[in-house]
Amino acid sequence: xxxxxxxxxxxxxxxxxxxxxxxxxxxxxxxxxxxxxxxxxxxxxxxxxxxxxxxxxxxxxxxxxxxxxxxxxxxxxxxxxxxxxxxxxxxxxxxxxxxxxxxxxxxxxxxxxxxxxxxxxxxxxxxxxxxxxxxxxxxxxxxxxxxxxxxxxxxxxxxxxxxxxxxxxxxxxxxxxxxxxxxxxxxxxxxxxxxxxxxxxxxxxxxxxxxxxxxxxxxxxxxxxxxxxxxxxxxxxxxxxxxxxxxxxxxxxxxxxxxxxxxxxxxxxxxxxxxxxxxxxxxxxxxxxxxxxxxxxxxxxxxxxxxxxxxxxxxxxxxxxxxxxxxxxxxxxxxx
Amino acid sequence: xxxxxxxxxxxxxxxxxxxxxxxxxxxxxxxxxxxxxxxxxxxxxxxxxxxxxxxxxxxxxxxxxxxxxxxxxxxxxxxxxxxxxxxxxxxxxxxxxxxxxxxxxxxxxxxxxxxxxxxxxxxxxxxxxxxxxxxxxxxxxxxxxxxxxxxxxxxxxxxxxxxxxxxxxxxxxxxxxxxxxxxxxxxxxxxxxxxxxxxxxxxxxxxxxxxxxxxxxxxxxxxxxxxxxxxxxxxxxxxxxxxxxxxxxxxxxxxxxxxxxxxxxxxxxxxxxxxxxxxxxxxxxxxxxxxxxxxxxxxxxxxxxxxxxxxxxxxxxxxxxxxxxxxxxxxxxxxxxxxxxxxxxxxxxxxxxxxxxxxxxxxxxxxxxxxxxxxxxxxxxxxxxxxxxxxxxxxxxxxxxxxxxxxxxxxxxxxxxxxxxxxxxxxxxxxxxxxxxxxxxxxxxxxxxxxxxxxxxxxxxxxxxxxxxxxxxxxxxxxxxxxxxxxxxxxxxxxxxxxxxxxxxxxxxxxxxxxxxxxxxxxxxxxxxxxxxx
Numbered sequence: 001x002x003x004x005x006x007x008x009x010x011x012x013x014x015x016x017x018x019x020x021x022x023x024x025x026x027x028x029x030x031x032x033x034x035x036x037x038x039x040x041x042x043x044x045x046x047x048x049x050x051x052x053x054x055x056x057x058x059x060x061x062x063x064x065x066x067x068x069x070x071x072x073x074x075x076x077x078x079x080x081x082x083x084x085x086x087x088x089x090x091x092x093x094x095x096x097x098x099x100x101x102x103x104x105x106x107x108x109x110x111x112x113x114x115x116x117x118x119x120x121x122x123x124x125x126x127x128x129x130x131x132x133x134x135x136x137x138x139x140x141x142x143x144x145x146x147x148x149x150x151x152x153x154x155x156x157x158x159x160x161x162x163x164x165x166x167x168x169x170x171x172x173x174x175x176x177x178x179x180x181x182x183x184x185x186x187x188x189x190x191x192x193x194x195x196x197x198x199x200x201x202x203x204x205x206x207x208x209x210x211x212x213x214x215x216x217x218x219x220x221x222x223x224x225x226x227x228x229x230x231x232x233x234x235x236x237x238x239x240x241x242x243x244x245x246x247x248x249x250x251x252x253x254x255x256x257x258x259x260x261x262x263x264x265x266x267x268x269x270x271x272x273x274x275x276x277x278x279x280x281x282x283x284x285x286x287x288x289x290x291x292x293x294x295x296x297x298x299x300x301x302x303x304x305x306x307x308x309x310x311x312x313x314x315x316x317x318x319x320x321x322x323x324x325x326x327x328x329x330x331x332x333x334x335x336x
Numbered sequence: 337x338x339x340x341x342x343x344x345x346x347x348x349x350x351x352x353x354x355x356x357x358x359x360x361x362x363x364x365x366x367x368x369x370x371x372x373x374x375x376x377x378x379x380x381x382x383x384x385x386x387x388x389x390x391x392x393x394x395x396x397x398x399x400x401x402x403x404x405x406x407x408x409x410x411x412x413x414x415x416x417x418x419x420x421x422x423x424x425x426x427x428x429x430x431x432x433x434x435x436x437x438x439x440x441x442x443x444x445x446x447x448x449x450x451x452x453x454x455x456x457x458x459x460x461x462x463x464x465x466x467x468x469x470x471x472x473x474x475x476x477x478x479x480x481x482x483x484x485x486x487x488x489x490x491x492x493x494x495x496x497x498x499x500x501x502x503x504x505x506x507x508x509x510x511x512x513x514x515x516x517x518x519x520x521x522x523x524x525x526x527x528x529x530x531x532x533x534x535x536x537x538x539x540x541x542x543x544x545x546x547x548x549x550x551x552x553x554x555x556x557x558x559x560x561x562x563x564x565x566x567x568x569x570x571x572x573x574x575x576x577x578x579x580x581x582x583x584x585x586x587x588x589x590x591x592x593x594x595x596x597x598x599x600x601x602x603x604x605x606x607x608x609x610x611x612x613x614x615x616x617x618x619x620x621x622x623x624x625x626x627x628x629x630x631x632x633x634x635x636x637x638x639x640x641x642x643x644x645x646x647x648x649x650x651x652x653x654x655x656x657x658x659x660x661x662x663x664x665x666x667x668x669x670x671x672x673x674x675x676x677x678x679x680x681x682x683x684x685x686x687x688x689x690x691x692x693x694x695x696x697x698x699x700x701x702x703x704x705x706x707x708x709x710x711x712x713x714x715x716x717x718x719x720x721x722x723x724x725x726x727x728x729x730x731x732x733x734x735x736x737x738x739x740x741x742x743x744x745x746x747x748x749x750x751x752x753x754x755x756x757x758x759x760x761x762x763x764x765x766x767x768x769x770x771x772x773x774x775x776x777x778x779x780x781x782x783x784x785x786x787x788x789x790x791x792x793x794x795x796x797x798x799x800x801x802x803x804x805x806x807x808x809x810x811x812x813x814x815x816x817x818x819x820x821x822x823x824x825x826x827x828x829x830x831x832x833x834x835x836x837x838x839x840x841x842x843x844x845x846x847x848x849x850x851x852x853x854x855x856x857x858x859x860x861x862x863x864x865x866x867x868x869x870x
Contacts, residue, residue: 031748031752031755033751033752033754033755034751036751036754036755036758037750037751037754037755038387038388039387039388039474039475046473047387047473047474047475047477047478050387050473050474051387051388051474081380081388082380083380083558083559084380084381084388084542084543084558085558090558090559093557094559149588149590152590152591152594153594156594156598157594157597157598160598164595164598164600164601165586165591165594165595166374166584166586166595166600167560167561167584167586171372171561171582171584172367172370280587281587281588282588282590282591283588283591284584284585284586284587284588284591286557286559286560290587291559294559296749297719297720297749297750297751298749298750298751299751299752300751
């Protein structure tokens with residue numbers, strides 16, 4: 001397994017190099033000019049030239065690229081002009097915020113979607129199958145910002161059940177001492193119940209919003225995969241051999257249905273992590289998606305490059321993790 | 337151990353972590369002394385003089401630093417909160433000042449004030465700070481030059497408590513320009529000590545406050561929140577009522593509105609005009625709208641190149657403009673009309689209504705003479721201002737179609753928009769301008785003068801207008817001033833480098849328990865004057 005891991009990591013190197021080159025070139029061909037933007041509205045030509053020199057934008061492209069790669073080697077992702085802070089530090093605080101939200105949303109989605117999909121497959125055309133169909137259709141067709149705003153309106157504004165959507169924590173509490181960047185875990189480590197429940201309260205609505213969105217693909221894949229598995233010959237054989245219904249469904253059918261489900265979970269997770277900009281905006285969540293979008297609007301190169309690079313590395317690691325999980329689920333994969 | 341006893345004991349162990357409450361909470365300022373303000377985005381730096389500082393950085397300069405002088409506060413017409421007048425100044429760090437008999441310098445006496453570091457404020461600090469403003473480049477230097485403050489030699493530290501500014505020319509904007517959020521005073525020793533060799537300590541001051549102002553920054557998390565805490569030793573004014581100000585960055589306006597309406601936020605800055613209109617009508621919270629001084633929404637037409645070079649076409653557009661629809665559908669009534677004047681200007685007020693209405697007959701007649709075949713063109717606006725600019729653009733497109741002008745909308749994001757403006761090739765641009773110093777000659781200098789600044793979006797060049805603007809800027813004779821101002825306003829009304837659409841209101845929504853709202857040219861909230869009823 002260790003060998004597989006190293007082999008896979010090795011094959012990822014060309015992808016990372018490719019990503020570095022492509023993001024560098026892409027940000028350079030964007031139409032906006034960061035120097036003009038950050039020089040402010042009344043800047044003189046001199047001020048714009050000064051900024052351009054400071055950013056190294058007056059140099060030829062290859063020199064800029066060498067400088068960028070040199071900085072990368074030293075772990076320096078540059079400084080965001082938008083927020084004035086080092087990109088690495090900001091990604092380090094924002095990625096856990098996004099990851100915590102996405103993980104909670106995904107867990108919630110899996111907890112609902114998998115039983116729903118399995119039951120829908122077992123009782124085809126029953127009410128639960130119809131429910132599954134309705135939920136998945138609603139999940140894909142309702143835009144995230146709509147479900148988010150609706151959730152804020154109903155649960156916060158009208159009913160007053162949810163805490164104020166002010167981001168990760170109420171303004172009158174201070175953050176737990178940083179260990180992982182996940183507030184729930186950090187609060188537990190600090191044995192701070194008040195902060196733990198406050199952070200949990202803030203998480204509920206955005207996580208639910210994400211879950212509604214992530215439910216659809218997961219439930220559908222679970223149902224489809226279960227149907228295929230249940231119709232296959234080894235399940236028929238197992239049934240014919242007189243194995244109990246529980247064993248047939250869980251040990252034989254579900255274990256086989258897990259493979260496509262795992263792939264989908266991995267895809268949904270990596271997609272949600274960077275793409276839930278709208279949820280982040282509605283709930284004032286200081287996540288990585290809105291950070292990247294803001295930077296893109298301002299032609300702020302460094303954060304955009306840092307974001308794409310981070311996401312690329314995350315995708316690679318996630319794919320690796322899922323491949324390793326395949327091995328655990330399906331012995332045939334280990335041999336290969 | 338009995339089973340029940342064991343369960344009780346383990347429950348206690350599990351609950352234990354949650355019992356440990358934090359002690360700090362008891363000492364921190366209570367909710368009654370804390371103000372929670374929500375805004376779209378917060379400061380990207382602590383240094384308003386630095387390059388690339390965003391709009392909210394003005395708030396840091398205003399609340400955490402002092403200037404020599406501030407503008408006199410005057411009540412708003414409806415009694416809700418305060419605004420200011422540029423014509424009278426009040427002491428801030430300066431206790432008093434005296435203009436020399438030849439009128440070519442002004443001498444300030446400093447009050448006994450201390451920086452947050454505990455050091456007394458001296459004339460040396462004032463000189464360093466103003467030297468920095470005129471030398472650092474970018475916006476700060478441009479703003480200082482607008483008041484004829486251009487070189488460090490103009491600033492003289494006479495002794496510890498006496499500071500002098502020598503004039504290079506008589507300029508009525510010099511004294512008012514000392515009250516804006518650029519010439520504020522740094523603790524120069526602290527800054528230099530931490531500068532690591534940079535003469536202006538840019539990196540240190542970007543991340544740290546070194547001032548004497550009424551508030552200190554307790555914590556700053558860019559993109560999330562900034563927390564300010566009162567400086568109890570503030571000497572330059574009455575002690576602020578609020579002890580702690582929390583500003584949270586909430587990007588979604590719908591969420592900001594919900595927070596305010598539920599009473600979880602005290603003040604909400606920057607909502608779309610429709611929300612302000614609704615909130616004002618519902619009446620659960622108070623909405624204060626101040627007409628932005630020297631500010632207009634306008635549709636500028638390129639006079640140097642493209643289809644609008646013929647003045648008759650520009651006049652046709654001014655007659656075709658759907659003014660009232662724009663006010664209702666784009667600004668939701670949160671503005672002051674800028675159309676429908678009867679005849680040429682009679683006052684020097686700026687902005688003031690232009691003598692145009694929506695009159696398609698006149699528009700068609702002018703187009704018939706100038707460009708009977710019509711033409712296809714485009715209108716440029718900033719995606720960041722799309723909430724207002726996009727409906728305006730759509731209405732203009734609709735209104736110009738009967739004239740045979742086919743308009744394509746060109747919405748571009750922030751960085752590209754600035755770039756497009758700098759190119760000066762866009763045929764029509766929808767934008768807003770608001771100068772800090774509320775004088776018509778100042779507005780015209782930036783927008784229509786032959787110096788062709790980036791704000792002269794229409795690339796308007798007219799030596800006759802330049803002469804009038806320059807004459808008004810540097811005269812001290814009131815009658816000559818009024819005559820020149822009226823003349824250049826009349827010229828703009830006839831020549832129309834831009835059609836003014838409306839003067840926007842600067843709106844803020846607050847809970848009814850919040851008082852003491854103060855409006856300043858920089859348009860950022862002044863924490864020093866807010867009050868909160870329990």
